[in-house]
Amino acid sequence: MHDSPPSELLPEGPIPNWWRHWWRRQTPTRQDRYAMLAPLAAVLLFLAAIVSAFWYLRLEEMDREQEAVKRDVEYAQQRMRLRLLERQEQLMRVARDISNKEVDSEEFVVRAESMIAQYPELLMLTWIDERRRIKAAYAAPSISNAQVRVPGEVLRPGETESMYGLARDLQQPVYSQPVAGSESAGLLQLHVPLVDQGKFGGVILGEYSIDGLLRYGVPTEIAAKYAVSLLDGKGRMLAGVSVPPRNPATQLLPWAAQPNEYEVPVSPVGNGLVVRAQAYRTGLGVIGSGLFWLVGALSAMTGWMLIANWRHTRRRMQAQQALMAETNFRRAMENSMLTGMRALDMHGRITYVNAAFCQMTGWTEAELVGRTPPFPYWPEEDRELMSARLEDELQGRTVQGGFQVRVKRKDSSLFDARLYVSPLVDAKGHQTGWMTSMTDITEPTRIREQLQASHERFTTVLEALDASVSVAPLGSEELLFANKLYRLWFGSQAMGHLNMVAQAGMTEQPRASDEVNDEVDAFVGLPTGSLTTAVSENAEIFVPELGKWLEVRSRYLNWVDGRLAQMVIATDITSRRAAEEQAAAQAERAQTSSRLITMGEMASSVAHELNQPLTAISNYCNGLVSRIKSKQISDDDVLAALDKTARQAQRAGSIIQRIRSFVKRSEPNRTLSDVSVIVSEAIELAEIELRRRNVRMSHYVAARLPELMVDPILIEQVLVNLLRNAAESIEQARRPPGRRSVELRVIPKQIDEQPVVEFSVLDSGQGLAPEVMDRLYEAFFSTKPEGMGIGLNLCRTIVESHHGRVHAENIYNGSEVAGCRFSFWIPVSGATNPIAGKDAGVTTV
CATH class of the missing domain: 1.20.5 (Single alpha-helices involved in coiled-coils or other helix-helix interfaces)
Incomplete structure (x- = not known):
């Protein structure tokens, strides 16, 4: 740029040494830059000085104009304020005269007519009483008939309602806030309250014309200089004119974009009425x-x-x-890439390979650049395929997603690679060759094959299951997965899945209530990530279409796409249900047989028990016959003998009825049963056997026991069986008469925080041997020579079917066995206040 260095161009003169030293330390490039920037900076500084000077002059001019506008607007506001205050004072005088009863309706109309004729901005005066009824009104001729208020009418609802109430509450004159666009947009209302001996008596409503207030309240010299207008509280123009805004895009200077204006609220109306003055457009002065x-x-x-x-x-x-x-950047990027890059010219010759390509194949750049097909990294067995691929590549027949090939390394090992091809274009837009990128996909291929094999194994296992497996998303009828058995039963639709969920009572999705919209979601608390720990639900249902009983289990899980889904596994349990029903029928027959066997064993005792009332009946009848024949009996003696005979017959009948109800075969019928009735009926059956074996029995039943949801016949069977076993144990032990006793106790208890009723039978027999204790409830095991071994087994089955438990234990007196205690408990269901009895008493037989 210069024939000599810039440092040699410094003129000799009064230049400080520090500046000269600093200049010489700069590089030639920076010196050249500073030399170019100095003239530019001087020009910019000159232009900035000129702009600043003109700007200052314009700001001074604008300040003067703004002060002038402000003074004129405030003067106009004072004139309007005085005019409004004068009208307000006149209306207040009229209000005082009305309150003092000095002015009636006719006088009010006369005064209103005079004021409206004298002051053009005043359009209407109305006298409104405390009930919002118009007593008198007068309007200017310019008011339309629709706006004129007629005396006697009630003020329309909503009309001046808020201002009327405010004047009544404040007892002071109140101005309304004019709103642009309403029916009274051009009116300003003044409410002057009437006070009669401290009470509110109505208002005097004066209505001003906004346009008249502007025309007669603003001085003429100000209206000629400015565009004067009246605005409401939201800046909307009520009356007057305004200067149209200038387009800032057409203005060369920013301060000329908007007109010079000033606005101030009109007192005493307040911010609801604002007077604004805008200066008309003037010349730009020196700026132009x-x-x-x-x-x-x-x-x-x-x-x-x-x-x-x-x-x-x-x-x-x-x-x-x-x-x-x-x-440098491209070279660094190519060297750091893990993707191999290879460039071919239009004839298939290698023109470029990057470091990653050489590292993948094992050949160096010098060994590959300039080679023509066949290339050394082509496997021998794939050369025909590679040649066809290369020909497609040179002809432009490339696959957009790339293609997979095998590549041979220099050490003869092979790996899988995916190639992507794109054309090479020079600066002039002409194609000069092809660029190929190569990625090693050996490991992804191996993982994909393993996943595919795992998926096939998983599918094979699910298809071979004996259970139906289906998965469906919540809130949708789409079926995500179904195995072979599901498709065999229900087809490929999701209706079978949804029907099983509905029939099993498993909520498939939360549904909002029609009445309560803020109920807690049915899935509140379910994890949003993995649901593998969610608790599964199960139920047994019958599907009429299949004629099968199914055990249905369900659980929630996150599907592979992130949706919450429900998996249902259904297993065919028809054969199991049939076996359970058959087992229940057999158990019922076994219980009936056990009762028959029990009564068979007690046959002799029952016959002895029945022999007494039958013998008494025979004796009474023979005695009556003989005395009647000899005519030695009165009517009272006959009646007494017949009454005793009837009582003995009833006794025999009750014994027979009790035995029939005990051995009668019936379906299980669980009802709320009284414990004391069950115990008394069991004792009535068992005490016959106990008296025959000379065994004394005592029983204790707690008072106010809750009712139990049981089959009373089955519980009686358990008690009779335990009492008979206790009597037989005492007889086998050959106890003396003083120690031949059995005790039955029925009391309430708490087991695992659950209220239960415990039945216990305590005997004084020989107890149970340890080897017998281990096999006590085993079917067909008995310690009695004539026993069948099904009594205790049935007792345990009956108790457990009522959700109870049976327990047996020996009672020791020191080291000697003093007896045995059999007990079982039944949980309380539907009972309240299981209070133990205070003194139920002990009965000895």
Whole structure:
């Protein structure tokens, strides 16, 4: 740019030494940059000085104009304020005269007519009483008939309602807030309250014309200089004119975009009525002079020329640096890539390979660049396929998603790779070859094959299951998965899945209530991530379409796409249900047989028990016959004998009825049963056997026991069996008469925080041997020679079917066995207040 270095161009003169030393320490490039920036900075400073001077002058001019507008607007506001206050005072005088009963309706109309004729801005005066009824009104001729208020009418609802109430509450004059666009947009209302001996008596409503207030309240000289207007509280114009806003895009200077204006609220109305004055457009003064624009244009041209020259120099240097940086960047990027890159010319010759390609194949760049097909990394067995692929590549017949091939390394090992091809285009837009990227996919291929094999094994296992497996998303009828058995039963639709869920009572999805919209979601608390720990539900249902009983189990899980789904596993349990029903029938027959066997064993005792009332009946009848024949009996003696005979017959009948109800075969019938009735009936059956064996029995039943949901016949069977076993144990032990006793106790208890009723039978027999204790409830095991071994087994089955438990234990007196205690408990269901009895008493037989 210069024939000599910039440091030699410094003039000799009064330059400080520190500046000279600093200049010489700079590089030639920076010195050249500073030399170019100095003239530009001088031009910019000159232009800034000119702009600042003109700006200052314009700001001074604008301040003067603003002060003038402010003074004039405040003067106009004072004139309007005084005019409003004068009208307010006149209306207040009229209100005082009305309160003092000095003015009636006719006098009010006369005064209103005078005021409206004298003051043009006043349009209407109305006298409204405390009941919002119009007593008198007068309106200017310019008011339309629809707006004129007629005396005697009630003020329309909503009309001046808020201002009327405010004047009544404050007892002071109140101005309304005019709203643009309403029916009274051009009116300003003044409510002056009437006070009669401290009580509210109505209001005097004066209505002003906003346009008249502006026309007669603003001085003429101000209206000629400015565009004066009245605005409401939201800035909407009620009356007057305004200067249209200027378009800022057409203004050369920012301060000329908007007119000079000032606004101030009109007192005493307040912020609801604002007077605004806008100065009319004037000349720009010195800003519009040609000197300003000439200086600005010359400065801009000089600066533009300096900048253009400097930018041209810097552009060439930047292009050179950018080219060097781009080359270094691309080289670093190619060396750091894990993807192999290979370039071919239009004839299939290798022109470029990067470091990753050489690392993958094992050949160096010198060994590959310039080679023509066949290439050394082609496997021998795949050369025909590779040649066909290369021909397709050179002809432009490439696959958009790439293609997979096998590549041979220099050590003859093979790996799988995927190739992607794209054309190479030079700076002129001509294609010069093809660029191929190569990625090693050996490991992804191996993982994909393993996943596919795992999926096949998983599918094979599910298809071979003897259970139906189905998965469906919540809130949808889409079937995500179904195994072979499900498709065999229900087809490929989701209706079978949904029907099983509905029939099993498993909620498939939360549904909002029609009445309560903020109920807690049915799935509140379910994890949003993994649901593998969710508790599964199960139920047994019958499917009429299949004629099968199914055990249905369900659980919630996250499907592979993130949706919450429900898996249902259904197993065919028809054969199991049939076996259970058959087992229940057999158990019922076994219980009936056990009762028959028990009564068979007690036959002799029952016959002895029945023999007594039958013998008594025979004796009474024979005695009656003999005495009647001899005519030695009175009517009273006959009646007494017949009464005793009837009582003995009833006794025999009750014994027979009890035995029939005990041995009668019936379906299990669980009802709320009284414990004391069950115990008394069991004792009545068992005490016959106990008396025959000379065994004394005592029983204790707690008072106010809750009722139990049981089959009373089955519980009686358990008690009779335990009491008979106790009597037989005492007889086998050959106890003396003083120790031949059995005790039955029925009391309430708490077991595992659950209220139960415990039945216990305590005997004084020989107890149970340890080997017998282990096999006590085993079927067909008995310690009695004539026993069948099904009594205790049936007792345990009956108790457990009522959700209870049976327990047996020996009672010791020191080291000697003093007897045995059999007990069982039944849980309380549907009972309240299981309170133990206080003194139920002990009965000895």
